[in-house]
Structures are given as C-alpha cells and as structure tokens.
Amino acid sequence: MSSVAELAVVRRGGFIESRHTGHLVVLDAAGEVALAVGDPDEVILPRSTVKPLQAQACLRAGAPLSGEEVAIAAGSHTGEERHVEVVRRLLARAGLEPDALGCPVDLPEHEPTRNAILAAGGSADRLRMNCSGKHAAMLLACAANGWETAGYLDPAHPFQVVVREVVEEMTGGPVRHVTVDGCGAPLFGVTVRGLADSFRRLVLAEPGTDAAVVAEQMRAHPFFVGGEPHANSDAMRLVPGLLSKGGAEGVIGMAAPTGEAVAMKMADGNPRATTLVGLAALRAVGVDVSGAASLMDLPVLGGGVPVGEIDLGADLLAATGGAA
DSSP, X not given: OOOOEEEEEEEETTEEEEEEEEEEEEEOTTSOEEEEESOTTOEEOOGGGGHHHHHHHHHHTXXXXXXXXXXXXXXXXXXXXXXXXXXXXXXXXXXXXXGGOOSOOBOOSSHHHHHHHHHTTOOOBGGGSTTHHHHHHHHHHHHHHTOOXXXXXXXXXXXXXXXXXXXXXXXXXXXXXXXXXXXXXXXXXXXXXXXXXXXXXXHHSOTTSHHHHHHHHXXXXXXXXXXXXXXXXXXXXXXXXXXXXXXTTTEEEEEOTTSOEEEEEETTOOOTTHHHHHHHHHHHTXXXXXXXXXXXXXXXXXXXXXXXXXXXXXXXXXXXXXXX
C-alpha cells in the first residue's frame, strides 16, 4: 500500500495499545473530495462493501426482487431464521435447491441462533452463510435470463459481466484487479475514491432506477442487510437516510441522503473502528450523525469494566482540525 494515515487508535489506561492505519476519503454531493487522509486513489478489494452494486446488477439483469429481497441481496446477514426464509424464497422462485448456492457452508453469526443449531445437533450449511442472500439473488437473475446456473461464479459468465459493468459505471473507473471473494464470487478491485463515489451515486440515483431501489430497500429493511444487532443495520436505523455497508478486511462505505459519502480501507484489515471512523468523517463535513452516538462510543474493557476506548487517529483529527 502507498502511504497510510492513522485513522484510529486503541487506548488502554491512557496508553496507546494499537494503531489502525489506512486510506479514507469523503466526497461531497457533487463528487468532489471534501476530506482525504492516506491515498484516496489506492486500489483496494472492496469485499462485501460492493454487495449493493452486485444487488443492482441483479436488478439490471431482470431478477424479480423487491423489498427485503433487495436488502438481503445487498447484505451480509447474520443467519437468523427470517434471513433464511427469504433466501429459501429466492431459490424456490429460481427453481433451485440450497445446494445450488456457490457460497461455502457456515454457521450463523447470530450467536443465539448458532447456539440453538448446535444444541439441536445441527451443523453449518450454505443458507446460513452471510452471503447466501447475494448468491440466491444472483441465481435468480440467471434463471430469469435462462443462463446456466452451474457456472454463475465464473467472471466470464454473462451475469458476472453485468456485475463488472455496474461496478465500473458506479465507481467511475475501470476494474483494477480481478480475484475471488471469500464467498467464491468474483471480486473486482477499485479505488477508495471509486467506492465512495458508488455510495454517493446510490443515494442520489433517480427514483425508480435500479440504484435507487437498492438504496431505498437497504434503508427500509436494515435487518436484512445485517441483523440485530449489526453495525451496518444499527447505523441505518439510527441515522435517518444513511446508507451503510461494511466488508471484510476493514472496508466500509457510507453515504448520507444528501450525497456526502465516505469509504475507507484499514491497512491491517481490522474492522473494529470502521463504523466509528466512517461516522466521524461524515460528521466532520457537516452530516448530522448524532443519532448514532452509541456506535461511536467504543470502550476498551479490563476486568469487565471500561479502562480505555477506541478513538480517532491523529492523522484523521489533524485533517479535520479536530472536527471529526
């Protein structure tokens, strides 16, 4: 990576125990850089932060999705029963069984659900994997077009060609790298600035367009984007009109309904401060995120009681004059 900036620190008993560095950019509603630390043109792998664009590609390809179905296609769900019900519905509409999903088997991230499954003698399966909603929507798009479903994760498959087109349109630049995401889907490398621009375009899209539908349904059905509790879901519940989607390895994108958008990549891949930093960066450019104050209070515990906090890094504070 090119020169990184300190975005967050972990402070324990007044001692800085860890530092999280990376790249961050905030765009204004016109798409101009309002704030940048690190290199906004750094090429990153957006991981699950790109799911809203993959959901947009599903709609473009003709997948009959609506409401919570759009949200789960754009989400990383926690494997609760309501999530699985929607995934099963999408597969049934495509005429497919769960074994058609190309994502790995997994146990649910939602701890009570996971414990209940294990107590009942159950095991990991594809439906519970956090990307199963996206995969089911991709399969439905293929079925709607009569495309082969067996190879739907091949980057050359007609559906993945649509995904790449959407990614390039929404990020405003070419795909810089092609690899495979943790769920098995093609993963297209983009810049941090491009990722922020895609979130800006989602919230400012013309009503009725595929992009607008994705943004609207994610915000209308935050539970299906994540779960309860879940940082992405909670941020959208607490800040009116906010669009938020994080991904593995310390990536996140957010956008206010007025068009200000932030994207970042933590160089060490740790996501624990991404929601805090994203909200603080939006606040620094005038977005009201006061409703999500609870998500910005990240205590560090010692013996079960607070002895420190996760706080904003020196470079981010310097870039905002302490306004973040």
